[in-house]
Amino acid sequence: MFPSTTLVFLLLLIPFVSAGPTDVAERATAIDTTSHCSKCSRFFADPSYEPNLPSAGLFDTVVAGSYSHLLNQWSASGATSGSHCANLVSLTGMTVAWKITWTKDGGTGVKSFTNIDLDTGINQKLSAISTIPTTWVWSQSTTSVVADVAYDMFTANTAGGAAVKEIMVWLANFNAGPISANLTTNRGISTAQFLTTLQGGTEATSGSATLTTSAFNLVIN
Numbered sequence: 001m002f003p004s005t006t007l008v009f010l011l012l013l014i015p016f017v018s019a020g021p022t023d024v025a026e027r028a029t030a031i032d033t034t035s036h037c038s039k040c041s042r043f044f045a046d047p048s049y050e051p052n053l054p055s056a057g058l059f060d061t062v063v064a065g066s067y068s069h070l071l072n073q074w075s076a077s078g079a080t081s082g083s084h085c086a087n088l089v090s091l092t093g094m095t096v097a098w099k100i101t102w103t104k105d106g107g108t109g110v111k112s113f114t115n116i117d118l119d120t121g122i123n124q125k126l127s128a129i130s131t132i133p134t135t136w137v138w139s140q141s142t143t144s145v146v147a148d149v150a151y152d153m154f155t156a157n158t159a160g161g162a163a164v165k166e167i168m169v170w171l172a173n174f175n176a177g178p179i180s181a182n183l184t185t186n187r188g189i190s191t192a193q194f195l196t197t198l199q200g201g202t203e204a205t206s207g208s209a210t211l212t213t214s215a216f217n218l219v220i221n
Contacts, residue, residue, distance in 0.1 A: 029091045031064040037085035038073050064091045066120040067218075069098060070199070073112040081105045084204070086114045095135070095217045100201075103208040113152065115201025116213075121220030122198060123159040127191040130221050136171070136200060137215040145207030147174045154197035155189065163196065165189055176205060195220070 038058050058073035069088050082104040089097035096116060104111045138149065149172040154163040167189070168178070198218065202211050 027093055029065055031088050031091045032062050033088050033090075034062075035085050035087040036060040036062065036071050037083060038071060062088055063119075064088055064096055066094060066118060067091075067096050068117045068119055069096075070115050070117050070201075071112075072114055072201075082111070084112055084114065093217075094219060095215050097214050097216070099210065099212050101210040102202075102204045104204050104206050106206075108205070110203045110205050112204045113201050114204070115152065115199040116216055116218075117197065117199040118218050118220070123194055123196055124220065125192060125194055126155065126189070129195065132198070132218070132220050134200075134218045135215060136213065138171075138211060138213045140172070140174075140212075141210040142207070143174050145174050145209045146176050146205035147207065147209065148172060148176045148203045149174075149201075149211065150203065151200045152197070153195060153199075155193040156196045157193060159194045160196060161194065165193065174209075176203070 038060070058071065060071040062069040069086065071084065071086055073084055082102070084100070084102045084104075086100045087098065089099060091097075098116065100114050102112070102114070134151075140149070148170050151169040151171075153167040153169075155165040155167070156163055170178070198220065200216060200218065
């Protein structure tokens with residue numbers, strides 16, 4: 001069992017700094033806790049392959065308060081076999097809990113990025129954002145996989161526009177490696193751009209693991 005990791009982290013869209021976590025009302029909200037599962041796409045036509053998995057689409061989305069839980073199996077066809085299940089556990093105030101269990105065999109690239117996506121406060125100019133306080137308490141069942149646990153952000157030239165920059169903040173690197181160079185060192189980013197996507201999740205490449213998040217909250221101020 002990978003040691004439980006508690007993160008109280010301030011996502012810095014340079015040059016912003018934070019004063020601390022946001023105080024939010026703590027109340028439980030009824031949400032969909034159904035397990036959403038998918039097989040690697042090349043096995044969809046084979047009912048003998050893990051036939052007892054609940055059926056779901058590669059891009060199932062479950063809305064929970066200010067968040068969306070995205071299955072996002074964007075490159076499942078790159079695996080020769082595998083499956084992926086995710087479900088929300090609870091939502092209290094702005095704190096959400098969820099669980100992901102995945103198996104990916106074959107291929108060398110990332111197969112999925114199952115994540116929690118923040119739906120409120122986005123599509124602002126970076127210059128209008130002062131802080132992004134966040135807490136993430138998670139644990140993973142094994143380190144013997146190729147994967148990462150990370151925040152992922154996209155910016156655009158207009159609100160809701162096509163992404164022009166991607167910024168990742170990796171909390172854990174399980175035998176994986178980034179696919180691009182450091183943005184702040186090599187290119188920088190204009191505060192006139194808009195933050196269009198802000199999410200946290202796991203990129204699964206190969207192996208089998210369960211990622212359990214007992215507390216995740218994210219707020220744009």
